[in-house]
Amino acid sequence: MNTHTWITHFERNTRLNDTLELPEDLPCRLSEKLRVPLAASLATFQLGESGTGSRLRRYAREVAPLENFRGYQRAIDLFVAEEQSHSRLLARVVRHLGGRLLTKQWTNSVFRRLRFLVNLEFAVQVLLTAELIAEVYFGTLYLRCEDPVVRMVAHKLLRDEMKHLDFQRDFLSERVASFNNLGRLLWRLQFQAVHAITAHVVAWDHRHALRALGVKPEDFxxxxxxAWRRYQDRLEKQVTAIPAGQGTSSSPSPVFSPDR
Ligand SMILES: [Fe+2]
Ligand SMILES: [Fe+2]
Structure with missing residues (x-):
């Protein structure tokens, strides 16, 4: 994994988020029918982006000694910092829409717990699931919301999350390449299942905002x-391109315990 490229990317890109100039002085002209559910929906995404990533960083230490992942820990630190910059950007949008920031929300709590249940691969996969859904969500906002502040932030987050998808694919392809055929099949099936369940939950949880944007939850x-299928196809191509025996496996990761 070329961690150097990712470190350079995150170092350059993240600072753009904190200096992004938004037309926040302009009053929000969205109808109440859209403004209220959209503010609530974005507040949920804002909370999801606000984690400190402490356990992800701890897991990343496990692969740090492996030759292929030299620098991965630094890349993960910068990745977490970028997600936190997303949280700050989204907080500005929620305030612009007259909404309230959240400190707790049930889907976010489930996500955080799920992410650290097994090991680094699963933690990255759950993050990736959220990013695949965020890509569709912010793409929808960019195309369907007329508010310039919402559109600018949606566009920036969309571009960032597309890069995050590439970042996670670079990591996972090397890990999945170390699995045998049965392991790859099982990994694919559980990824598909986790993603499908999450997409259902998110579409239901954000149904009011989606409907106000003219999108049926089932279409979302x-x-x-x-998006999952496209991503999985690309991941499989990347896995196949890795010469046999070059995928990297690590020692088994410790299972989840509440004090971690
Ligand atoms: Fe993000
Ligand atoms: Fe992300």
């Missing part, structure tokens, strides 16, 4: 599933 789900 369908787009999420298409």
């Amino acid at each position: 789900r369908r787009r999420c599933l298409q």
